[in-house]
Amino acid sequence: MMHKLDRRAFCFAMGLIGLGVGSVDVWAQDATIRLGIVAPMSGPNARYGSFSLRGAQLAIEEINNAGGVVGRKIAINSGDSQGTPVEGVSATRRLIDLDKVDFIIGDVSSSVTLAMQPVAEDAGVLLLNAASSNPKITYAAGVGGFKWTFRNYPTDENRALIVIQYAAEKRGFTKFAVLSVDTDYGRAAVDFTKKYLPGLKGTILTEDYYKEGEVDFRSVLAKIRDSGAQAIIMYGNADTTPIIGRQMIEVGLAGKVPLIGNAEFNTESTIKAAPKALEGAVEAAAWLPAWDAPKSLAFVEKFKAKYRETPNNHAYVHWETVHLLAKAIEAAGSADRAKVRDALSKIKYDSAMGEVTFDDHNQARLPMILLQIENGKPAIKGAYAAEIKYPAK
Template sequence: MSCFPGIPSLRAAARCVLVAMAGAGAFTLAAAEAAEPIKIGIIAPMSGPNARYGAFANKGAALAAKEINDAGGLLGRKLELVSGDSQCVPAEGVAATQRMISLDKTPIIIGDVCSSVTLAMEPLVEESKVLLVNAASSNPDITYKAGVGGFKWTFRNYPTDEVRAATVLEYAVKTKGFKKFAVLSVDSDYGRGAIKFTKRYLPKYEGAEILSEDYYKDSETDFRSVLSKIRRSGAQAIILYGQADTTPIIARQMLELGLAGKVALVGNGEFNTKETIAAAPKVMNGAVEAAAWLPEVPAPRSLKFVEDYKKAYGGEMPNNHAYTHYDTLQLVAQAIRSAKSAKGEDVRNALAAIKYDSPMGVVTFDDHNQAVQPMVLLEIVDGKPVIKGTITTKVDYGAAAK
């Protein structure tokens, strides 16, 4: 058949019309798809006791979406966020994920703040071939199960509890010169997990040892007997992974027992808050913790984020979850640009190979789809939190098998 003029065939002409109509239809469909916004889901607790974290997460993501859309969008399309409430409950998080997949048709989801929810989401997104990029959960199991661990559709742009423990230990030994440690951590999966990972990395440092190991219940308020034992042990530092409301109590009792200036605190227990420092400034002096991000980070783009966030939300100071969701959406946007596609599989492949220049430093992903990224080291100096730099720690997956 020829579709060129001058060929006197009605049958050929009819066929040409059909081909032209089909081509026009395909073009119209492609144009319609191109005009549709790119949907990205945000699943976080928007109700219940953890709702404040979800509010920060959504605000951070919304700020990133506005910046992206104001700059022309992605691939000539606007970015549209779809929000889902997990309530920090696994069943609710799975239900919200299912609605996004089935009803909203979102090819990419960012979530959840709570590790238990993220762990429950992993099998569902794997089965549905929807890309999940986590921005705030710290349970190491998420990473061990992802990438070569099995769930190829899950990525995480957030440090794990294992990374935090290894980072704090490295700074405590190499920079502070501590070798003798005592453990006093909350009796929970988080507290015990952090110590498990500390022990995993401890053999890297010759002479480093744990002299005593104790855990406390959430309801405990008297730590004098344990602190007295620690004082007698000769420990240079207490490894503390605990609750924010308990740290000031421990600090005051350390002051009572004469441990101020003799035994330091290292770990994570919101050492940098005004309330904690004010409880016992002499004890908190020299306390060390690691964080994914802090508003005081002096990097220009990080400081700009803080100012833009405050301007957008009536002077409110962003927290860690606001930043990590802002940053993760920017990361996903770069992957979409690199892939020249918003399809989940294309973006997944782009993420695996990405070298993302975040406000905190360069981010890449290992073969478990875990971000290799800097963590901020914070030390209390003369009653004020001072950023001492960053450390990038890679997960030692081989150590877990030993």
């Protein structure tokens, strides 16, 4: 009897507490705009998550110190995706159902973002991605399907197009060899390159994909040397670049045929491993701390002053994307989700990388920084934008 009573009392008490929390919630919602950040806060990509959250927090601090947007302050609720789709989806649900967020920025990893898209769509919550590069995310957004997904980050397709365009137009290359990693990333980047290659009058002479962990590239490099290719299109792992660089020196490719694409050609240790082979290598990056724009440099200074470390790419894109969202809320005149979404699709935002606008797939038109290795140092050759050609429906 006593036991039963206890349980009843407990339920009653819990109900009261729930009501209390609920009412506090409603009150809080009136006072602040709630922004959810989904990022890998633990697991192997925790470093990216921490940079992302810090970048977003810095932006929130700046916005709130300036009086907030539409007279309201913004508060952050953080969700941990652990870099896996399953955890990303539950973090998103928690943010939507329990924290009642109005907007979500997330995730870093493409596979997590792809899993979050339908969740945000069902709830009618704006999902603004700031750091995933898989083209699928915005192929399936806007006129492609998900009305509530936006992305403020260049895709692998942007990257492939910008790199090949630069190589063809500025360097005058027409004959290419492919040597990329045998993964979705490496193969997709080459497929996108091929999509734009005919328009640039380029041809691919040889095409090879290496398995992760491959260490012997002599045979294939000798074949490339004999094929007469002018540049090697390489989308690969950072760890393989020094090996390929050294073997390029061995077979006599170094200094004659540059690498173009993306595999961390610009890191100091890679260049040190094979300076002659990396000379003239071309790579595209979404952002770099060294990017010479006043807004960007000011961000780096502020971030360093607050956190005592140099921000990475993820810190920057989250910082910028929070500001972008605030601008959209301001343009909409309220934090009403549908109004903000419409404002976002029409926005013209001045980012540190240039003006941001969104296409009909809710994909931001963003420039990427083009790097070329010159005299053993990465030299910034400017920012280049690329319009994506979506397949006709």
